[in-house]
Amino acid sequence: MNQTTRSHSQLRRMVYAAMFGALTAIGSLIVIPMQPVPITLQTLFTSLAGVLLGGSAAALSQVVYVLLGIIGLPVFAGGKAGLGILFGPTGGYLIGFIVGAYIIGKITEARQEPSLVWITMALVVGNLVIYTVGVTQLSLVAHLSVIKALLVGVVPFLFGDLIKLVAAVLIAFKLRNTFKL
Amino acid sequence: MYNLGQYIPRQSPVHNRDPRVKLIGVVVLGIIILQMNITGLLAVTALFLVISLIARIPVSSLLNSLRPVLPFFFFLFLVYVFFTPGHPLPWFSFGPVKISYEGLQLGIIQISKFLLLVVAASLLTMTTTPSEITMGLERLLRPLRFIGISSYNVALLVSLALRFIPMLLDEMNSIKEAQLARGANVNQRRISGKIKSITNLAVPLSINILRRCDDLVDAMESRGYHPGPRTYLYELALTRTDYGLIATLTGLLIVFLIYHP
Numbered sequence: 068m069n070q071t072t073r074s075h076s077q078l079r080r081m082v083y084a085a086m087f088g089a090l091t092a093i094g095s096l097i098v099i100p101m102q103p104v105p106i107t108l109q110t111l112f113t114s115l116a117g118v119l120l121g122g123s124a125a126a127l128s129q130v131v132y133v134l135l136g137i138i139g140l141p142v143f144a145g146g147k148a149g150l151g152i153l154f155g156p157t158g159g160y161l162i163g164f165i166v167g168a169y170i171i172g173k174i175t176e177a178r179q180e181p182s183l184v185w186i187t188m189a190l191v192v193g194n195l196v197i198y199t200v201g202v203t204q205l206s207l208v209a210h211l212s213v214i215k216a217l218l219v220g221v222v223p224f225l226f227g228d229l230i231k232l233v234a235a236v237l238i239a240f241k242l243r244n245t246f247k248l
Numbered sequence: 249m250y251n252l253g254q255y256i257p258r259q260s261p262v263h264n265r266d267p268r269v270k271l272i273g274v275v276v277l278g279i280i281i282l283q284m285n286i287t288g289l290l291a292v293t294a295l296f297l298v299i300s301l302i303a304r305i306p307v308s309s310l311l312n313s314l315r316p317v318l319p320f321f322f323f324l325f326l327v328y329v330f331f332t333p334g335h336p337l338p339w340f341s342f343g344p345v346k347i348s349y350e351g352l353q354l355g356i357i358q359i360s361k362f363l364l365l366v367v368a369a370s371l372l373t374m375t376t377t378p379s380e381i382t383m384g385l386e387r388l389l390r391p392l393r394f395i396g397i398s399s400y401n402v403a404l405l406v407s408l409a410l411r412f413i414p415m416l417l418d419e420m421n422s423i424k425e426a427q428l429a430r431g432a433n434v435n436q437r438r439i440s441g442k443i444k445s446i447t448n449l450a451v452p453l454s455i456n457i458l459r460r461c462d463d464l465v466d467a468m469e470s471r472g473y474h475p476g477p478r479t480y481l482y483e484l485a486l487t488r489t490d491y492g493l494i495a496t497l498t499g500l501l502i503v504f505l506i507y508h509p
Contacts, residue, residue: 078473079465085405086461089412090454093420097449099442111450131405138381138406139254139373140413147316148254149369150271154278155317155362156324208282209324209358219327230439234446241451245458 084124087116088131091164092142106227107144110197113164114190114235117171118181119242126169133161157220159204163197170196187236194228254313254373262303263375266490267384269497270372276497277368281361283508289360296367303375313370314363321359328355382406383484401475408464416457423452 094108113132116125132142133153141148143161153161171193175181181189198221206216257263262270281292300310334350373381386403393399427448433441486494 078468078475079462081401081405081475082408082461082465082468083458085408086412086457088405089409089416090457092409092413093416097420099446101442108446108450111446115450115454127402127405130402131409134382134385134402134406135409135413137369137385138378139376140378140410141254141316147366148313149366149373150274150278151362151365151367151369152317154282155365157320209362210354211327215327215331219324230443231446234443234450237443237447238450238454241447242454245455 080120080124081127083120084116084128085131087112087120087125087128088135091116091129091132092135092140095142095144101227101230104223104227106224106231108231109142109144110164110194110228111231111235111238113168113197114171114193114232115239115242117168117193118175118186118189118235118239120172121176122169122172125172126165129165129168133165136161154208156205156209157201158208160197160201160220162204163200166200167193167197183236183240186239187232190232190235194232254370255377256305256309256374258304258375260303260375262299262371265375265493266484266486267376267380268388268484268486269490269493270376271381271384271388272494272497274368274372276501278365279501280504281364281368283504284361286357289357289364292364296364296371299371303371305371305374309374310367310370313374314366317362317366321362324362325355325359328352328358378410379407382410383480387484398475400478404475412457415460416453419456420449420453423449423456 091109091112094110094112097108098105099108109132113129116128119125120128136143136148137150137153139148143152144157152158171189174189174192175186178185202213202216202220205211205220206213209216211219277292281289284292296310297307300307329347329351332348332351332354334348336346336348376384382403385406386399389397389399389402392402432445432448
């Protein structure tokens with residue numbers, strides 16, 4: 068009996084991971100007009116996966132998202148797709164999503180009843196991780212200095228990401244009780 | 249209804265290759281392209297043109313696949329052109345803004361590399377169906393079991409996610425329509441309004457989807473699903489040509505790594 072419930076919850080975790088992979092993909096298609104660059108909801112679902120699914124399932128959900136792009140669905144930011152994007156200058160962000168979601172999940176899991184402040188902290192750290200991995204690949208692949216890479220790869224998105232962060236905290240708090248794995 | 253993929257169905261030797269060969273090809277070419285000089289890049293461009301000719305894929309659809317990456321690459325190009333120190337071009341200097349010869353050269357070479365990467369991947373996705381690529385990835389990722397990741401599960405999750413996407417789009421549209429019918433203002437201009445409209449979409453979407461996930465889990469459980477090795481209706485099989493191509497690609501990579509440490 069005990070074993071059935073455990074395998075059941077493991078399967079549930081996997082299906083939720085697939086779902087959050089799909090949600091992240093859909094999120095990149097939802098564009099909200101903004102200055103200076105329009106924002107997409109994809110990182111919103113990356114953050115939510117971290118908070119709601121916990122470390123490993125969240126990372127799995129982002130692996131699924133990246134694979135969806137690799138097999139040719141236009142689900143990377145701005146309708147891009149394919150392995151070329153993963154190797155290219157912006158591919159670091161995709162790897163960053165996997166690492167970031169894992170870290171957000173791990174930080175959230177560290178507390179039994181994470182407070183609003185704790186979740187916010189987890190999301191801030193997670194976003195910093197995504198930026199770090201993204202900027203590292205950008206400056207390595209495109210042979211840019213770190214300052215230039217920050218100028219191209221972080222500054223235009225800061226404001227939109229801040230808005231998504233606030234939204235993610237609010238949504239995570241509303242959904243946390245519904246998502247009992 | 250939702251034709252999200254890029255697959256172009258044709259009968260061609262490129263389409264018929266095993267997905268694993270094409271995946272390895274994209275990875276190897278990806279590594280090589282990033283280190284190449286201008287002659288190499290021209291050679292790769294020629295190679296891609298030949299492949300697209302054999303695959304009977306119009307060059308226009310390859311160019312179309314580049315469209316989404318253009319805005320960011322153009323921005324990156326400007327950074328190269330304006331911020332690379334070097335000899336300024338005489339006919340391009342507006343006060344303090346100068347275009348250097350080195351910057352222009354670097355910009356053109358770098359952006360062509362990135363564009364070729366995208367073309368390589370598009371050639372893969374245009375000649376291979378998503379489910380074939382998933383199968384190929386599943387086979388190639390099998391060694392991951394040594395670090396505790398089951399490639400069977402990953403492949404299953406990708407197919408599940410593929411199945412979820414049209415469902416999510418439907419769900420999203422009906423939530424939007426329901427909100428519009430109740431007089432919601434979707435084009436909020438203020439920041440708090442934008443946050444609110446994001447929340448108003450994401451919360452019901454996640455909750456509705458959650459219910460569907462639970463149904464799916466029950467359905468899988470009651471059909472006796474258990475994670476682990478599975479068999480397929482169509483098994484992948486490498487032909488002699490496929491082995492030859494893999495050997496060529498591996499040789500190419502080794503030669504390249506020796507001469508470009």
